[in-house]
Amino acid sequence: MKIKKGDEVIVIAGKDKGAIGKVIHADPRRQRVTVEGVNLIKKHTKADPQGKGGGVITREAPLHVSNVALVEDGKPVRVGYKFKEDGTKVRISRRTGKEI
Template identity: 50%
Template sequence: MKIKKGDMVKVIAGKDKDKEGKVIRVDRKNSRVVVEGVNMLTKHTKPSAQNQQGGIVNMEGSIDASNVMYLHNGKATRVGFDVKDGKKVRVAKSTGEVID
């Protein structure tokens, strides 16, 4: 997958289009990502040992990885792969710079 946990991304489709945020979690199997402050859901929780009060909790829902683009120097760019010194690295397509 071209998006990793901790990356800054921009949403390019859906109800939260043009929002930016940090990737919290990546689900490689289903090709989905959870982004901070994007696709907010309300979850009704019962009282438990961890949450004694219970009630309504706002949390982020997952979105498809194809609906986000990597942010490189504040601009959305596609991500490619290249082999440098025998290691596979991610590369920003717009500038050709190595991401990590």
């Protein structure tokens, strides 16, 4: 998966199209990412016996990775890979060729 935790991304499809946020969780096995402040859902919670009251909480739901793109200078960019001289693999921007 080319998007990792901490990356700045833009939503390119869905109800939150155009929203920009930071990836707070990436799940490569399910191909999903959770973006801060995007794809908010309301979750109804039941009160537990220890005194915590139930209620409705708002939280982020995961998005499929194909619906987000990395942001560079406010624009979405595609990601590629490149090997440095020392053999390390780095992500690069397809738009500018810069290292991400």
